[in-house]
Amino acid sequence: MSKDQFNECDVVQDLLPLYYDNACSPASKKMVEQHLMTCEKCKKTYEALKNTTIDTVMKNESEGILERHAKKERNMAYKAGIVIALLLMVPVVITFIVSMSSGGGLGVFAVLTASMLLVASLSVVPLLSTQRRITKSILASVTALLLIFFFVDRMNGGGEFILWTIPTIFGLSVVFFPLVIRNITLPPILSDKKALITLAWDTLWLFLTIFEVCNHSGDREGMRAGYIAAFILMAGVWLVFWVARYLPVNGWIKAGTILIISCIWMAFTNDVYVYFAEHKKQLTILSTNFSDWTNHICVNANVCTLILIFGGIAGGGLLVYGKINRKRKCLK
Incomplete structure (x- = not known):
């Protein structure tokens, strides 16, 4: 590319904003158009100019501001985490010195250390982590809690x-x-x-x-x-x-099936438990008596029967609606 062409590119690129706004003279407009036909670099610059709007500029600027703000917040959080960690170390160090000087062993020191780790997992870990903060905090908290259990158990004989x-x-x-x-x-x-x-x-x-x-x-x-x-x-x-999760039907049929299963489970769970645990055969709903709500056996039977009746009606209605809805979709 010659020096003259370089100079022409500089001139054209200076004129591109005016050309884009249709504010340049006819002669300049013609020169720019002829140049764009032969210069790939200036053509790309013009395409970028066409794709750049006020909204795009504002969006890029706002994203930059937000990123700088987020970076500043991360730095502040990191510094706060370090400060809190150092503060949590103070009682640990003091307890260690006292335990060693008094000859009382490291039991209390270990428990206190684990306790400070628990506090740190809820305060320092979220501040120092940039990703998966909840997961890391939960895992760190559980680990610290188990350490507390371990050291307290050791102190009490195991x-x-x-x-x-x-x-x-x-x-x-x-x-x-x-x-x-x-x-x-x-x-x-x-x-x-x-x-x-x-x-x-x-x-x-x-x-x-x-x-x-x-x-x-x-x-x-x-x-x-x-x-x-x-x-x-x-x-x-x-x-x-x-x-x-796995039944290949629509949501209405799933809801109806789950409702019916839940009602059957609630009505007969106690009977199943008694059969396997006590080797007794019983059917609670056989004691149903809607005129008697004073005897606890009748009350249980009445409640179980009502659950079966109303749950069955509601679940059956959902199943019917689900099947109708499925047929409608198949016909479309």
Whole structure:
């Protein structure tokens, strides 16, 4: 490219805004048009100018301002996290010095350290993390809590750590495990099965909790009864989950099916439990007597019967509507 052409490019690029606004002279306009036909660089500049609007400029500027503000906030959060972490170290160091100087051992120091870690997991971790803050905070908090259990158990002679840990993990899992697994990247084969994994995880820890609590107290009969109750409970939950997640029908049919299953489960759960736990055959609804609401047996039977009647009507209505809706869609 010659020096004259470079100079012409400079002139044309100076004229491009006027040319775009149709504010240049006819001679300048003709020169620009002829130049754009032969110069790819200036043509790209003109195309970029055409695609640049006030809205685009304002958007880019606002995004830049927001990014700078976010960066500033991250820096401030990071500094605050460091300061809080240093402050949390103060009682830990003091406790360590006192424990060592008094010869009292490191039991209290260990418990206090774990407690400060728990506080840090709820305050420092979110400030220092840039991604998956909730997941990291939950995992750090659970770890710190288990450390507290461990050190307190050691201070009291041991033997209780597992008893405290398993029920605690089960209770926390019911609330927090869905939040954790939601932010975890799983292999492709498992990426669409997070709900299934969550339910399987909760089921596992439920049975582990029953085992540990009853085994610790030596209550074998209680363990058997607990397993039966848990199995009946989770059978209903798994059945509803399967219908909601995997049954290949529309939402109305799913809702009707789930409602009917839930009503049947509520009406006959106690009968099933009594059969397996006490080896007795009974059918609560046989004691139905709507004229008697004073006897607790009749009350239970009346309630179960009403659940079956109204639940069956509502569920059946949803099933019918779902089938009609499906036929309408098939006809379209």
